[in-house]
Amino acid sequence: MNSVIEMIEGLGRSVLNALARLGLAGRFFLAILMVIGVPLRRFSLLVRELYFSGVRSLLIIVVSGTFVGMVLAIQGYEVLQRFGSAETLGVLVALSLVRELGPVVTALLFAGRAGSAVTAEIGLMQATDQIAAMDMMAVNPIARIISPRFLASVVSLPLLACMFSAAGVFGAYLVGVKLIGIDDGSFWSQMQAGVDFRLDIVNGLIKSLVFGVAVGLIAVFEGYYAPPTAEGVSSATTRTVVTSSLAVLMLDFVLTVWMFRGLNG
Amino acid sequence: MKKSKFDLAVGLFVAAGILALVFLAMKVGNLTGLETSEGYRVEARFDNIGGLKVRAPVKSAGVVVGRVDSITLDSQTYEAKAILRIDQNYKFSKDTIASILTSGLLGEQYVSLEAGGDSVYLGQGDRISKTQPAMILEKLISQFLFSKASESTGTSK
Amino acid sequence: MPLPAACMDHEMSVVKSAPTHPDPLIEIKDVHFAYDERPILRGLSLSVRKGEVLAVMGGSGSGKTTLLGLIGGRILPNKGKILVDGQNVPKLDRAALYALRTRFGMLFQFGALFTDLSVFDNVAFPYREQTNLPESVIRDLVLLKLQAVGLRGAAGLMPSQLSGGMARRVALARAVALDPMLMLYDEPFTGLDPISTGIVARLIRRLNDAFGLTSLVVTHDLDASLKIADRVIVLAEGQVYRDLTPDDVRTTTDAFVRQFADGLPDGPVPFHYPAPPLLDQLLGKTVAGPNGGGTP
Ligand SMILES: Nc1ncnc2c1ncn2[C@@H]1O[C@H](COP(=O)(O)OP(=O)(O)OP(=O)(O)O)[C@@H](O)[C@H]1O
Numbered sequence: 261m262n263s264v265i266e267m268i269e270g271l272g273r274s275v276l277n278a279l280a281r282l283g284l285a286g287r288f289f290l291a292i293l294m295v296i297g298v299p300l301r302r303f304s305l306l307v308r309e310l311y312f313s314g315v316r317s318l319l320i321i322v323v324s325g326t327f328v329g330m331v332l333a334i335q336g337y338e339v340l341q342r343f344g345s346a347e348t349l350g351v352l353v354a355l356s357l358v359r360e361l362g363p364v365v366t367a368l369l370f371a372g373r374a375g376s377a378v379t380a381e382i383g384l385m386q387a388t389d390q391i392a393a394m395d396m397m398a399v400n401p402i403a404r405i406i407s408p409r410f411l412a413s414v415v416s417l418p419l420l421a422c423m424f425s426a427a428g429v430f431g432a433y434l435v436g437v438k439l440i441g442i443d444d445g446s447f448w449s450q451m452q453a454g455v456d457f458r459l460d461i462v463n464g465l466i467k468s469l470v471f472g473v474a475v476g477l478i479a480v481f482e483g484y485y486a487p488p489t490a491e492g493v494s495s496a497t498t499r500t501v502v503t504s505s506l507a508v509l510m511l512d513f514v515l516t517v518w519m520f521r522g523l524n525g
Numbered sequence: 526m527k528k529s530k531f532d533l534a535v536g537l538f539v540a541a542g543i544l545a546l547v548f549l550a551m552k553v554g555n556l557t558g559l560e561t562s563e564g565y566r567v568e569a570r571f572d573n574i575g576g577l578k579v580r581a582p583v584k585s586a587g588v589v590v591g592r593v594d595s596i597t598l599d600s601q602t603y604e605a606k607a608i609l610r611i612d613q614n615y616k617f618s619k620d621t622i623a624s625i626l627t628s629g630l631l632g633e634q635y636v637s638l639e640a641g642g643d644s645v646y647l648g649q650g651d652r653i654s655k656t657q658p659a660m661i662l663e664k665l666i667s668q669f670l671f672s673k674a675s676e677s678t679g680t681s682k
Numbered sequence: 683m684p685l686p687a688a689c690m691d692h693e694m695s696v697v698k699s700a701p702t703h704p705d706p707l708i709e710i711k712d713v714h715f716a717y718d719e720r721p722i723l724r725g726l727s728l729s730v731r732k733g734e735v736l737a738v739m740g741g742s743g744s745g746k747t748t749l750l751g752l753i754g755g756r757i758l759p760n761k762g763k764i765l766v767d768g769q770n771v772p773k774l775d776r777a778a779l780y781a782l783r784t785r786f787g788m789l790f791q792f793g794a795l796f797t798d799l800s801v802f803d804n805v806a807f808p809y810r811e812q813t814n815l816p817e818s819v820i821r822d823l824v825l826l827k828l829q830a831v832g833l834r835g836a837a838g839l840m841p842s843q844l845s846g847g848m849a850r851r852v853a854l855a856r857a858v859a860l861d862p863m864l865m866l867y868d869e870p871f872t873g874l875d876p877i878s879t880g881i882v883a884r885l886i887r888r889l890n891d892a893f894g895l896t897s898l899v900v901t902h903d904l905d906a907s908l909k910i911a912d913r914v915i916v917l918a919e920g921q922v923y924r925d926l927t928p929d930d931v932r933t934t935t936d937a938f939v940r941q942f943a944d945g946l947p948d949g950p951v952p953f954h955y956p957a958p959p960l961l962d963q964l965l966g967k968t969v970a971g972p973n974g975g976g977t978p
């Protein structure tokens with residue numbers, strides 16, 4: 261009996277903790293938005309973060325995109341040729357990339373590559389009093405440190421997702437057309453006939469924008485509130501990757517339902 | 526503000542991202558095609574649209590000339606009402622026949638337009654009066670069996 | 683900003699000039715502060731005169747860092763007034779607090795230099811953020827400040843290339859960049875060898891006198907603080923427990939102060955964090971304890 265009550269108490273506590281943390285994150289988000297103009301006005305702050313988040317992620321994104329596209333082409337061809345419609349490979353690959361894999365895989369890779377680095381950097385700045393020192397110098401650390409990193413994530417992710425999808429289509433082209441020998445013309449024309457700019461490409465962009473907000477917020481939040489110890493920073497870094505990945509996958513589901521509902525009407 | 530060593534790399538990065546987007550829009554998607562040109566809308570009613578979907582192509586002689594804009598059911602006549610958006614560059618005569626066809630045996634369904642000989646052209650909001658519903662495989666089979674059955678009963682009499 | 687850099691080049695004897703202004707720069711009245719349920723400060727009152735160097739001592743966890751946080755407005759008291767230059771810090775809004783803080787300089791325990799900026803850029807940071815000075819003027823000012831702490835030659839280095847003592851001195855140059863009225867030092871001597879300690883201690887005194895500052899130095903280093911301070915206070919039980927001159931500290935027979943001065947492990951300041959009697963806990967008689975105590 262006692263243990264049951266204890267269990268329920270434990271559950272209640274963890275739910276309350278999670279809610280408190282969510283509330284904290286919400287307030288933090290608002291604080292960031294209040295000063296989001298700073299990195300826009302002082303562009304060099306944003307440029308530096310774009311370099312570390314975006315440019316440094318470029319290689320892994322392009323390489324992954326190419327390989328994902330190539331694998332999609334092989335697997336897709338294998339299935340499609342059973343139904344005698346191998347020329348529709350282009351549509352299959354392009355839609356998978358632009359709608360889902362581009363935004364989602366890019367966000368997952370980005371969380372691991374750039375998000376974790378941002379968390380570790382901010383966590384260390386916190387642990388070594390750099391943030392406190394800045395605050396004492398009457399420079400708002402949210403404006404000067406946090407918001408450029410957040411904004412860089414929001415800007416980089418859609419750009420990276422586009423590059424991922426483009427690289428993927430290119431990879432599929434290499435395998436499908438150059439290797440397997442699907443007709444060049446029908447590969448592209450089927451793709452163009454099947455992929456809609458607004459419905460597929462713009463929706464994919466919107467997805468990656470939302471993921472950019474989520475991953476960016478989680479990364480700076482975990483870093484800012486990381487316990488100022490080596491262990492605290494390292495576990496915050498791990499949490500950034502885990503939480504962002506979960507958030508991306510769940511948001512993807514919600515966005516997909518919302519975007520593609522009633523499409524078959 | 527002094528120039529930073531990041532400027533060039535970030536500039537190239539953003540340019541590459543935008544280039545990728547342009548590539549997706551132009552080469553992968555169909556931004557260059559019909560979606561940008563305004564086009565005009567015509568209405569076509571079918572007894573049955575089969576598996577026709579919104580955004581399915583509208584073709585004439587195999588060339589894509591437009592897309593299906595919306596599909597609704599007219600609750601008075603119980604006909605399917607499809608709005609077709611057709612590219613401005615293409616004109617079709619009033620007596621054009623719209624039929625729902627399937628590309629390949631199991632492929633996607635599309636609307637085919639066969640131009641007639643009328644000198645008056647369809648315009649915004651006009652209605653295509655001659656239509657052919659989608660072929661429903663089950664109906665075709667049952668029609669075929671029925672005709673076979675009546676044939677055989679006819680000869681046995 | 684007149685900069686008497688020349689007077690800082692030659693070795694200055696550590697002479698304590700008596701505070702010239704008797705009026706207080708900081709006045710703390712009956713401040714209470716608790717982390718969660720645990721009271722740290724209980725009715726602390728303190729006044730700091732303009733121009734003096736005040737050493738703040740006290741056992742670990744006695745609330746010295748907390749006190750600096752309260753003065754800087756980084757944490758808010760549960761009760762009480764903290765007047766700095768006539769303004770009640772806890773009641774200030776963000777803009778007013780930031781305006782006040784531009785006149786503070788704070789030296790953190792390990793310097794807290796921005797690790798992504800060079801030594802030069804670290805010292806230039808306050809100028810670039812708070813002033814509209816042209817870059818050429820900033821350059822001169824930064825070099826003068828670095829000269830004052832003897833590290834002009836290290837301007838191009840990154841913080842990771844500095845020793846602890848050098849980092850502390852760079853941080854000092856950064857802290858005094860905007861010619862503050864008040865300097866807050868949180869344990870400026872920890873982890874420094876005796877020579878570096880001496881250098882930093884002299885710098886604290888020298889900067890204080892040269893720029894007419896007021897300085898609060900939180901420290902465990904009795905020797906160093908006796909050399910540079912005009913006054914020593916000891917925090918205990920959430921209050922100012924003793925308020926002495928350096929000479930008093932050397933001669934007093936007060937058991938509490940002697941424990942500090944002589945470095946005795948146990949005395950009025952207990953060695954143990956509050957806990958139930960050891961035997962009780964080992965025998966599992968108490969429930970409370972670090973591991974949830976003994977099982978009933
Ligand atoms: N963020 C915090 N949350 C909860 N308790 C804290 C926090 N910071 C400090 N404390 C507690 O407050 C008390 C006073 O801390 P403070 O840092 O002011 O001590 P201190 O006098 O500076 O000690 P030291 O000489 O070791 O630096 C300590 O017992 C500490 O455990």
Ligand SMILES: [Mg+2]
Binds near residue numbers: 746747748
């Ligand atoms: Mg401390």
